[in-house]
Amino acid sequence: MKKTLFVLITAMVLVFAFAATAMANTSSGTITWSAAAPNNSPATPHKGYAYNTQKCLVCHAVHKASPTGQVLLGDTVANACNYCHVSTTGVSTVHVYNNDPATFATDTVFNHSNKCTACHAVHGADTVNQPDLSAKILKDPTAASAEFQIESLPSNWDVTSEGTDRAGALSAFCTACHPYFTGTYADSDADGNVTGSSGVGGPYNSHIMTSDFASYDPANGATATGIQVAWASSAYCTSCHDSGADTVADNFPHLTSGARFMKSAEYAGAAATAAASPTQDGVCLKCHRGSADTGVQFDF
Template structure:
């Protein structure tokens, strides 16, 4: 009888223990995003939340957000380190994007060459989270109020589609000019792949208020400005900028002693000059994905201010496509260590195709 009672007691204890474990188990924990799973085609983990999707738990864990210094595998795949977990994230707010987009290829697109320090260390080769721009300064993490159309998947902040020369809005001159160039709608909703750079240019003017359709036009705007000596200022400024416009057969400028052709390539967008890297699309949106070491506008591995250099009009479009399965380095480009290098200008302002020596028949050093 004693043995039977002992056996029954043991069974009850196991059942109680099992109930306690199931009743007090922690969950759900973080979900690894699967671009090819049930959520494929629904805008990635940052957009198009539905009653049946499983996106929130990719970044947030309701009951199991890791504590500071948690070990790898305890609540998520990576150790947290010294940063305090915030907002039920698998890491701190400042590093929330790092796991999916830099240190791993969970997102299908791995930027900053997969090195977190390329994002956190301020330099002339990329936007980063040190003193220039953190991810959330440009991207709406939950996909709210973003540019639509071709670049919708990039979740770039539209700031309420404001069109004004005030900090946080798209510069008036940029929107007015670019809206005449897109194939449909406006730059906020442009549907075609060919309009992608127009949308990116409009977006850039949220901080870089230096868009002008004529160098003779004085623009007054508030925003971010880089001075001639490399210092950075914020506030309201008046300036005359390099124009973003089609190349003209006849140059006209007050006081000029030359009226021939001075440019052989159109320059409608920021990437007409800042062409290093590419906008390679992640696998979530039908692109090649993978490691992108030259990832405009994040980091360009040696090309200062995302600029590339060339010898003439044949090089004017370098940087617009994908060349190289792993790096995306523009075919034919030359490294630009200093943004003032002549080769940046020679891409458009000669009609040559190679050098040195310059074989151009017109342009800088030949006809003007």
């Protein structure tokens, strides 16, 4: 009797051992991200795929995907990034939206609430490759697939791997969705659309984007000429939309403490605070006053 029981138990142990071995080799579920070789050139799950790297299954499962997920992911595409970038336990070292998915689920003046994959190409294809931005997997606004095609971007807004101007490349990226903020005067074609684009409303004049502000030489009907009216460059989107730093709490252009990603100050160089409203005067005074008593209201 005892012997039979022993044989039975041994048999069962063996069965479970084989089962466990088989389970350990199962890879049709998702796997844990490893930044070690060969996954390290570059060490991101978003590009650098080779025959021997192990990246696809970090996000997708082939047979055992969640029935409530999309494209074989554990969750919807809209929530596909939370697990690593919008949670305190995420495997990535880089986190956004204050680690709280609720902060991008609702539209406020402090965030971009459109989904991550509208701006980021998760597999790193057709991205802005300006060297300082190439890791950010941002969709290239000049790619054929871009929402709007702007023909005449400023020459320094170069999104290729040759581009030296980070802020310029970033500005170009923004115009993929916000095209009518690109230009200066009379920024419209005969068709009423923004110069070089199709299908977006105009005509509008948008605030001039220039670093040449020593002497005001308006082409647009102002009475003042030859004087200084601005004390800081407006050359980039981030010249004005200047709130947010690369920290979890305050991260441009995801969620920042400033309304419409802006800071507000009494004059150029004065202490700036997050703008409580996009229409408060400090968002203009930070450039149109040179000190506490020069500039708009004092000199012009």
